[in-house]
Amino acid sequence: MPEINSLYKKLANDGINNQCLQHSLQGLQQRLGKGALNLWNQLPDQQLRARAKENRMQTLEHLDLVLEELAKKIQARGGKVFFASTAEQANDYISKVARQHNVQTVVKGKSMTSAEIGIDKVLEDQGIEVVETDLGEYIVQLAEDTPSHIIAPCIHMDRYQISELFTQKLGIPASTDPPTLTQAARTTLRKKLLSADMGLTGCNLACAETGHITLVSNEGNIRMATTMPPVHVAIMGMERVVATLDEHKTLLQLLTRGASLQKLSTYVSFQGGPAASDGPDGPEEFHLVILDNGRSRILADPDFKEVLACIRCGACLNICPVYGRIGGHAYNSPYSGPIGAVITPLLDGINKHADLCKGETLCGACKDICPVENDLPRMLSLLREKLAHGDKNWDVQPSSLQERTMFTLWAWLIQHPRIYHATISLMGHLQHAWSNRAGMLDNLPGPASKWTRTRLLPAVAQKTFRKRWQEKLSKSKASRQQSGDQHE
Amino acid sequence: MTQQPTVSLFIQCLVDHMYPHVGEAMVNLFDRLDIPVTYPDGQTCCGQPAFNSGHRQSARKAALHFLQVFRDSEVIICPSGSCVHMVRHHYPQLFKDEPDLMQMAERIGDRTYELTEYLVDVLGVTDLGASFHAKTTYHDSCHLSRSLGIRRQPRALLSKVAGLELIEMENSDTCCGFGGTFSIHYPEISTAMVDEKLRTILATGAEYVTGCDISCLMHIQGRAQKRNLPVQVVHIAEILSHQGEADHAGNK
Numbered sequence: 001m002p003e004i005n006s007l008y009k010k011l012a013n014d015g016i017n018n019q020c021l022q023h024s025l026q027g028l029q030q031r032l033g034k035g036a037l038n039l040w041n042q043l044p045d046q047q048l049r050a051r052a053k054e055n056r057m058q059t060l061e062h063l064d065l066v067l068e069e070l071a072k073k074i075q076a077r078g079g080k081v082f083f084a085s086t087a088e089q090a091n092d093y094i095s096k097v098a099r100q101h102n103v104q105t106v107v108k109g110k111s112m113t114s115a116e117i118g119i120d121k122v123l124e125d126q127g128i129e130v131v132e133t134d135l136g137e138y139i140v141q142l143a144e145d146t147p148s149h150i151i152a153p154c155i156h157m158d159r160y161q162i163s164e165l166f167t168q169k170l171g172i173p174a175s176t177d178p179p180t181l182t183q184a185a186r187t188t189l190r191k192k193l194l195s196a197d198m199g200l201t202g203c204n205l206a207c208a209e210t211g212h213i214t215l216v217s218n219e220g221n222i223r224m225a226t227t228m229p230p231v232h233v234a235i236m237g238m239e240r241v242v243a244t245l246d247e248h249k250t251l252l253q254l255l256t257r258g259a260s261l262q263k264l265s266t267y268v269s270f271q272g273g274p275a276a277s278d279g280p281d282g283p284e285e286f287h288l289v290i291l292d293n294g295r296s297r298i299l300a301d302p303d304f305k306e307v308l309a310c311i312r313c314g315a316c317l318n319i320c321p322v323y324g325r326i327g328g329h330a331y332n333s334p335y336s337g338p339i340g341a342v343i344t345p346l347l348d349g350i351n352k353h354a355d356l357c358k359g360e361t362l363c364g365a366c367k368d369i370c371p372v373e374n375d376l377p378r379m380l381s382l383l384r385e386k387l388a389h390g391d392k393n394w395d396v397q398p399s400s401l402q403e404r405t406m407f408t409l410w411a412w413l414i415q416h417p418r419i420y421h422a423t424i425s426l427m428g429h430l431q432h433a434w435s436n437r438a439g440m441l442d443n444l445p446g447p448a449s450k451w452t453r454t455r456l457l458p459a460v461a462q463k464t465f466r467k468r469w470q471e472k473l474s475k476s477k478a479s480r481q482q483s484g485d486q487h488e
Numbered sequence: 489m490t491q492q493p494t495v496s497l498f499i500q501c502l503v504d505h506m507y508p509h510v511g512e513a514m515v516n517l518f519d520r521l522d523i524p525v526t527y528p529d530g531q532t533c534c535g536q537p538a539f540n541s542g543h544r545q546s547a548r549k550a551a552l553h554f555l556q557v558f559r560d561s562e563v564i565i566c567p568s569g570s571c572v573h574m575v576r577h578h579y580p581q582l583f584k585d586e587p588d589l590m591q592m593a594e595r596i597g598d599r600t601y602e603l604t605e606y607l608v609d610v611l612g613v614t615d616l617g618a619s620f621h622a623k624t625t626y627h628d629s630c631h632l633s634r635s636l637g638i639r640r641q642p643r644a645l646l647s648k649v650a651g652l653e654l655i656e657m658e659n660s661d662t663c664c665g666f667g668g669t670f671s672i673h674y675p676e677i678s679t680a681m682v683d684e685k686l687r688t689i690l691a692t693g694a695e696y697v698t699g700c701d702i703s704c705l706m707h708i709q710g711r712a713q714k715r716n717l718p719v720q721v722v723h724i725a726e727i728l729s730h731q732g733e734a735d736h737a738g739n740k
Contacts, residue, residue, distance in 0.1 A: 009676065009677075012676060012677050013676050016680045321662050321663045321684070325677060325680040325681055325684065326680075358541075358542075358670070358674075359673075359674050359677065360667070360670070361630070361666065361667030361678075362540060362630075362667065363663035363667070364630055364631070364634040364635060365630075365634070365661075368634055381539070381540065384540070384541060385542040385544050386542070387542050388541060388543045388544070389544070389545065407543040407546040408546060410537075410538065411546035411550060412549075413532070414532045414533050414553055415532075415549055415553045417529070417530045417531070438713070447672060448672075450672045450673075450675045451675065454675060454679040455707065456710045456713045456714050457706075457710055458506040458507065458710070459506070460505050460506060461505060461506060461508045464504050465510075466499075466527075468512060469511075469515075469527045472515070
């Protein structure tokens with residue numbers, strides 16, 4: 001096996017060689033990926049996605065005002081709102097709330113933003129028990145693993161692995177029957193949900209007009225996590241907000257369809273503050289943490305602002321042919337798939353995540369499936385430009401001198417056709433040592449070996465098209481001349 | 489037929505060097521249609537490898553060269569969807585701060601067509617009198633199908649080829665994993681992708697896989713031959729120019 005010099009390549013390789021993962025990904029993409037495309041084609045209103053995008057971009061245009069409106073409405077109901085510039089500020093705030101309430105156990109709703117800031121470890125380091133209540137997340141947590149899909153966190157595991165895990169961690173009799181396994185998790189989680197001191201969730205959408213946040217789920221865990229514990233803390237990326245209820249309605253339709261082909265999820269929870277004094281439902285305290293953590297910089301860049309329109313439905317993962325082979329762990333980030341390949345470098349460093357920017361084929365499937373028509377390939381291409389030439393605004397170091405020299409030389413050749421064709425012809429002469437009978441090259445040395453290790457390469461033709469054309473021209477000229485001679 | 493404008497061949501670099509018979513097949517097609525053909529000398533590469541690698545300054549130089557070479561061409565025809573996509577959609581981006589060049593790029597982009605698109609949408613031809621007696625499956629290459637929206641045209645042409653039985657593969661528009669320099673930088677992922685493509689190709693039982701982009705076909709062929717799989721690749725231009733019973737694809 002050749003040496004693998006990057007974590008992305010190593011993890012991708014692990015994914016490719018993981019039979020269980022391959023089987024799951026095949027099913028996921030066949031069902032959800034194709035299904036979402038079909039749903040979009042069947043939408044009675046074919047302009048819905050374009051309009052949703054337009055609304056998203058409008059809201060992003062004056063995000064500060066929309067967020068202020070959201071905060072005011074929530075505060076008016078007695079909720080507390082905290083704007084966190086960084087992950088650290090968000091973690092500090094949530095820790096402080098936990099300390100104030102002497103929290104022993106936190107029950108969580110599935111949230112990628114919570115993974116982005118790393119809150120679990122921060123709370124656990126303070127001796128607080130953190131329990132995921134989404135079944136997939138719970139399984140991943142028990143396995144001391146990380147999610148490999150933003151909607152289906154344990155897609156990389158099958159029921160046999162889950163059975164083994166539950167037998168070991170929950171002490172249940174061995175069973176590979178999914179309902180039995182689910183019931184075992186439910187029994188354990190219900191106790192936690194009823195006794196926890198704090199619920200910590202993400203936020204799928206927030207609506208400024210009404211001053212609430214929206215959470216979708218299919219398991220009912222969100223409803224319990226947001227209403228049973230005395231304190232509910234929700235954390236949202238600052239771009240989750242929409243201005244109006246009308247925009248909210250459109251995005252909710254697109255979100256559940258894109259995520260799981262559902263017209264609506266089984267549960268939709270709306271939270272906008274603590275329980276009212278005259279009503280028993282809801283937490284005693286409600287906190288909303290609005291997270292920036294690099295999003296302002298994205299918002300300020302017209303080239304990348306579009307990525308903030310994303311509603312995190314995960315549809316792009318379900319269609320991406322790269323994700324479909326390597327799985328989510330290869331991205332080494334809470335955000336995997338095409339959206340992860342764009343948002344992770346922007347949030348966490350472009351040079352640091354160069355492989356995510358370069359490791360796709362720009363096939364465009366993610367653009368077609370995106371409910372808000374985000375052009376992720378365009379943004380990947382721009383990230384690559386920053387990596388090639390460097391970019392001060394984004395603190396990007398340019399690519400190696402060797403790479404830049406190579407492309408400069410290449411561009412020079414392109415502009416000098418005679419030398420270009422002579423170079424190709426020289427390659428044609430040098431290739432014989434590697435050529436097989438069918439005119440295909442194998443076992444090439446140097447960088448070309450990266451191709452020929454797994455694939456043959458056609459040899460340079462004895463006569464290029466250009467030469468054949470020139471011969472054809474001179475032949476027809478000769479025959480014209482000949483026929484001209486005969487006529488004379 | 490009224491006199492059609494002279495077609496300037498924009499021969500993708502891979503066709504020029506490795507698959508010259510695909511270019512010849514195109515010439516045959518236009519000869520058969522009695523359409524004058526020319527090959528602007530000096531053409532090299534459209535710049536796509538540099539563009540997709542982020543090296544836009546180098547890609548811009550290639551684009552400038554292209555604009556120069558094809559400056560006077562009335563109609564530019566290319567046997568590759570991704571090269572047409574490059575010229576039509578990416579050239580204007582490369583000159584976004586240079587209005588004159590941008591306008592020139594847009595005008596050239598408007599005159600640049602992929603082969604099957606030109607035949608079907610502009611010339612209104614689907615039956616080219618071709619015959620190709622083989623079970624064949626068709627790969628929708630990414631930029632061709634998604635960015636240029638060309639899916640119907642190649643199928644319309646293939647449907648008129650005598651003896652050709654078109655068997656659609658599952659997920660025909662899933663990427664083959666070539667991706668230009670991606671195939672060299674990420675060979676393991678690229679190979680896993682082409683293996684999935686080959687799985688769907690082989691499931692059709694077709695003897696040939698065809699398409700409008702030689703780069704994808706080269707990738708599929710390279711992997712199929714490395715694995716000794718029983719499927720051959722043939723560019724759609726070769727099928728359309730082929731006549732007679734036996735001896736299918738024009739080999740080098």
